[in-house]
Amino acid sequence: MVFKSKGEVFDVAISGGGIVGGTLAGLLGLQGLNVCLINAGSRPEWSPDQCHPRVNAVNHASIRIFKHLGVWGDIRNKRVNPYYQMKVWESDTGGAIQFAAKEMRVPHLGAIIENTVITSSLFHLLAEQPSVSVIEESQLESFMVNDDGLDLHTDSGHEVRCRLLVGADGVDSISRSLSDIGKQEYTSGQQAIVAEVLADNHHGHVAWQVFLPNGVAALLPLEEGRCSLVWSCDDECYHALMALDDAAFCEALTTSFEGRVGRITNTGKRYSFVLRQHQAESYIANRVALVGDSAHSIHPLAGLGANMGLLDAASLSQVLGESRQHGRDIDSHTVLRRYERWRKGENALVLNSMRGFKFLFGSHIQGSRVIGGAGLKLVNRLNPVKRVLAGFAMGDIGDLPLICSTSINADI
Template structure:
């Protein structure tokens, strides 16, 4: 076997938001880290252009990004706070309203373009002497028969790594090459993403209406526009994607019940198929999966990237403990600590979103009336409502250190 070009303590496959955040979290600890990515993030874009892909960052994610030293750069590149959330049901008639003031918080979270988050993290990695960015790079093969793992690239290069971290998305090559199976199902829906200009001010509020064919979310942007995520059954999604801009604008206005007046499509549209997916194992000796490589969730609550950041924070905390106790970073005993900490919480969130999707996608009576009553009841019971928001915001204490609330010094 030929010698590899380089050997690393950790190789992170996938330099997107979650993979880059994990690499940042492990930097500065005496380890050599490689980040493997097929293409570098965009460095700039035209003024006024908003990426179709945005994320609703929770407070826990914000705290993590601040501790990683990139939050100020994200604010500089552009982040839009939202202070309220209004959710209502098109059939059952129930509605619920969340306000950050009721929680004593400045906001409920931030809407940030995915490219902004990735660029801020990438810039941080470029300044880290213990991080090697291998980009562009395409993995051709993975040999894990004996440690360390050997990663072979399509151009003939190869590297070794004690610990391989798969952060390469829901169609993870690392997961497939490692032989880790997944369970789940297709939703027979597509998420249509686009930007719209509303006639009325969005009030720094996230709006979501549950329709029988799937939920529509309007996410406020700082320039007055809204990013939309419209999850629609396949047949309806094909129909919507086939409309011209004017007819699509009418359709999204009707679907939103004109809550912000007329909505005008501003730019292109894209759609992605939706599915629930969960890896049967998060870890093997010398390997760990984080983010969408480990789990894919319905976007109706915007929790995908937040779960991924918590994975990254928990794996970093697990490895910190192993370093402190002088244990093998890549050992199965070490990595199972991470899996135990995250698998149950992720499964709970995946299950909850699946139940919401199915319940709110059923227009039959009396289910529609019951769920409408349920929404309205939760809206009126302050402690229960607070519990929902604490969970969504990441305000609890049962979080990995990078995501925990700050304590007074």
């Protein structure tokens, strides 16, 4: 529903209309909460003739969230690319590990889905939810906390009153900044190159990842044999790769993947972004909560960024819903603290694990890559350990929200 100022007080205002913010708005709307979503852009549109360069590796837990929302059918009917195996290796030592859906006794390991496929489906849902209002092409500019809620002001001149503000507005979150919440940021000195590429061999619905001396590269399966490339590398390597023409870039990519996916024959436009990993010092403030990249960001080698944010959204939705059922105020510190305790510890475990991977495989300290390669070989032989690691990555293990229960079908 398009925003219309009626002087009403919203239960929740969400700053940020990406995947996480849109999902949270939908979940709260299902509970009947009066929600205002402030979206910096216009309503996202999807075209079957265009492939969006930004993709997400969506795991089982996220699929269950989308099914609960009722948007999974729309997402699936647009474009979804499941993968059934994941093959990871270290280029210097040959240490390797692989995961297979059949071995894990699951229908698939996850799915690669374009960003606009998900957001367009979410916004179609929100347009049909009577308790959700959307302000488009607008960003939070300031807010003031008063006795009974918050008064928000946007750069487009909108004024919104709410009981609770949720920041879902990205790594450079204005909600976090305005709430005076600090963050611990870990700079990797790396940038990521993203492109759509084509190899002369079909990817076989396998996700490929190789640890290289200067970074890590991944090929994620798309339709018609195409792959989404995410190549994270040190600054020197990044500039050298971006300076190559398309033919030389394809050759470098073929060499880096050791020909395991065949010869890379074509590449689309290359995009890039600086890699940043951070954790907010607090996920909550007075009548404020943070979710997704506003609260934390992670190296893309794990493919978990969007999934972690979606778990934040589902967890906060559950906490607010249960609080309402017990007659508690959704904006109380006690309620918000429960959400923070739940998600901050879970996310910290993942973030610290990724820093460990970065040290082992990205460090120039002598012997670190040898240890990392040996570790891959060892874990690959320890099936119980491998199943636990896969379970966490797939969103089947952990302190999960009720709507992510493994009793719920995650089939595509």
